[in-house]
Amino acid sequence: MRRERLRVVGSEGVGPYVLVRLRRSGLQPGVPGQFFMVEAPGRPLPRPFSLCLAPPGELAFLVEALGPGTTAIAGLDVGDEIHVMGPLGRGFDLDVARPLLVGGGIGVAPFPFLSERLGSPPALLGFRTAFHSEAASLVPNATVVLDPVLVTDALPGDPGDVLACGPEAMLDTLVRLAPGAQLAREAPMACGYGACYGCVVERDGDYVRLCVDGPVVRELPAAA
Amino acid sequence: MSVAILNASGCLDALTAPEVARSLDAFVTKTITPEPRRGNPPVRIAETANGMLNSIGLQGPGIEAFATTHLPRLEALGVDLWVSVGGFSAEDYARCCERLDGRDTVAAIELNLSCPNVEEAPETAAELVAAARGATKKPLYAKLSPAQWDVAVAARAVVDAGADGLSLVNTIRGLSLDPRTLAPRLGRAVGGYSGGALRPIALACVHACASAVEVPIVGMGGVSTGLHALELVAAGASAVALGTILFADPFAPGRVRAELGAEAVARGFEDPLDARFASVVSSEKYLQIGSNGTA
Numbered sequence: 001m002r003r004e005r006l007r008v009v010g011s012e013g014v015g016p017y018v019l020v021r022l023r024r025s026g027l028q029p030g031v032p033g034q035f036f037m038v039e040a041p042g043r044p045l046p047r048p049f050s051l052c053l054a055p056p057g058e059l060a061f062l063v064e065a066l067g068p069g070t071t072a073i074a075g076l077d078v079g080d081e082i083h084v085m086g087p088l089g090r091g092f093d094l095d096v097a098r099p100l101l102v103g104g105g106i107g108v109a110p111f112p113f114l115s116e117r118l119g120s121p122p123a124l125l126g127f128r129t130a131f132h133s134e135a136a137s138l139v140p141n142a143t144v145v146l147d148p149v150l151v152t153d154a155l156p157g158d159p160g161d162v163l164a165c166g167p168e169a170m171l172d173t174l175v176r177l178a179p180g181a182q183l184a185r186e187a188p189m190a191c192g193y194g195a196c197y198g199c200v201v202e203r204d205g206d207y208v209r210l211c212v213d214g215p216v217v218r219e220l221p222a223a224a
Numbered sequence: 225m226s227v228a229i230l231n232a233s234g235c236l237d238a239l240t241a242p243e244v245a246r247s248l249d250a251f252v253t254k255t256i257t258p259e260p261r262r263g264n265p266p267v268r269i270a271e272t273a274n275g276m277l278n279s280i281g282l283q284g285p286g287i288e289a290f291a292t293t294h295l296p297r298l299e300a301l302g303v304d305l306w307v308s309v310g311g312f313s314a315e316d317y318a319r320c321c322e323r324l325d326g327r328d329t330v331a332a333i334e335l336n337l338s339c340p341n342v343e344e345a346p347e348t349a350a351e352l353v354a355a356a357r358g359a360t361k362k363p364l365y366a367k368l369s370p371a372q373w374d375v376a377v378a379a380r381a382v383v384d385a386g387a388d389g390l391s392l393v394n395t396i397r398g399l400s401l402d403p404r405t406l407a408p409r410l411g412r413a414v415g416g417y418s419g420g421a422l423r424p425i426a427l428a429c430v431h432a433c434a435s436a437v438e439v440p441i442v443g444m445g446g447v448s449t450g451l452h453a454l455e456l457v458a459a460g461a462s463a464v465a466l467g468t469i470l471f472a473d474p475f476a477p478g479r480v481r482a483e484l485g486a487e488a489v490a491r492g493f494e495d496p497l498d499a500r501f502a503s504v505v506s507s508e509k510y511l512q513i514g515s516n517g518t519a
């Protein structure tokens with residue numbers, strides 16, 4: 001487990017999102033789908049982010065300013081320094097024959113790094129508006145659908161090996177449409193390293209910690 | 225032994241972060257109950273401006289699985305172990321303590337008498353301590369709630385009932401609403417409030433209890449720096465536990481320990497423990513002056 005103070009070297013708007021680029025220092029990018037706890041200046045707790053891009057010497061996170069923490073991180077200026085810890089958790093299994101990336105909204109965040117590691121496989125991305133879909137420019141080989149069309153409407157009959165990240169409803173639907181899909185889940189978490197038991201999800205009747213047993217999980221469809 | 229740095233119960237899993245546990249003078253387990261507990265439904269965590277709410281609900285394996293499976297793995301870490309136990313009756317506390325009594329590696333038992341996220345036992349804190357006392361010879365630390373008018377009364381009662389020390393304080397019940405929907409942010413609506421906002425409350429409780437009883441006190445509540453730790457010692461704590469700060473910074477124990485030493489020296493104390501009772505002594509002086517020495 002590594003935590004370092006990293007310097008902001010870039011902050012760029014991508015549609016409504018902000019791509020925050022940090023000097024990597026001693027941190028490793030890890031496996032796509034793993035996450036980092038990023039200090040939110042002025043807030044008691046850091047926020048979990050999957051890595052968006054790993055340019056040489058840098059770590060980059062795609063941020064949607066929604067609450068006070070993400071707003072503080074999206075507002076960082078070049079030269080600011082923040083603590084970052086990671087990589088944490090379990091990422092995507094990259095040993096897949098026919099990968100298809102399926103994402104929605106800010107859920108596309110881990111895909112640029114994932115796409116790079118998988119050799120630019122096809123991606124199916126859904127967004128609320130054309131403005132939001134500017135984030136698709138970060139993902140090569142992407143097909144974009146806009147509201148009211150959902151990615152789950154546009155999913156091919158035989159989708160192959162689905163690797164997904166996005167809204168809960170989208171992931172829940174994919175459990176049925178693409179059995180065995182790898183799903184990057186999200187939950188409010190305080191620590192990111194198994195200490196708080198805050199980020200639990202239900203599995204086989206028990207609550208398991210998403211930060212330790214995920215965030216990338218495979219789920220079975222609920223018995224009818 | 226100077227001021228020991230511990231974790232607050234429920235704020236660290238030594239098995240997923242052994243290096244953090246090893247940076248402490250003792251590791252305190254999550255509260256163990258007699259039976260396995262699934263815990264509360266999500267959402268379990270809500271950050272606020274000056275702290276956080278949690279609603280974990282004592283998720284855990286139960287005392288049997290803990291004693292047979294978890295404890296041996298914790299023992300292998302080579303860290304001093306305190307086990308936190310909880311329950312819903314005096315019998316529950318006694319049962320957990322009895323199960324741990326023969327385990328040499330358990331240095332102390334902390335009695336969680338004040339979890340704000342589960343039902344309370346019908347007995348008083350003193351009755352729960354008495355039941356535990358009858359079941360073990362191990363040092364017993366009573367963890368008290370800050371949500372009482374005069375915590376010193378409770379402190380005297382639990383010490384009279386056989387507690388060897390106090391852990392002050394647990395979280396205090398709080399509520400946070402989603403600003404858009406005005407619905408509670410936590411699955412169970414209310415949760416235990418911790419973090420920076422709890423610190424003055426913890427200081428007041430330690431200060432009050434240090435004058436009331438003569439037992440070791442583990443002070444905790446919003447500590448994130450060495451100065452915060454020194455203030456708790458000045459109020460009467462003999463050890464300090466870190467809670468919420470561990471979530472943000474697992475490497476806080478080493479930093480806080482170093483800062484604590486430096487802050488003590490900066491105030492003329494060779495050892496941080498020499499600052500113990502500084503606030504209590506000062507306020508007694510103040511009371512005497514305030515009442516022409518007749519107090």
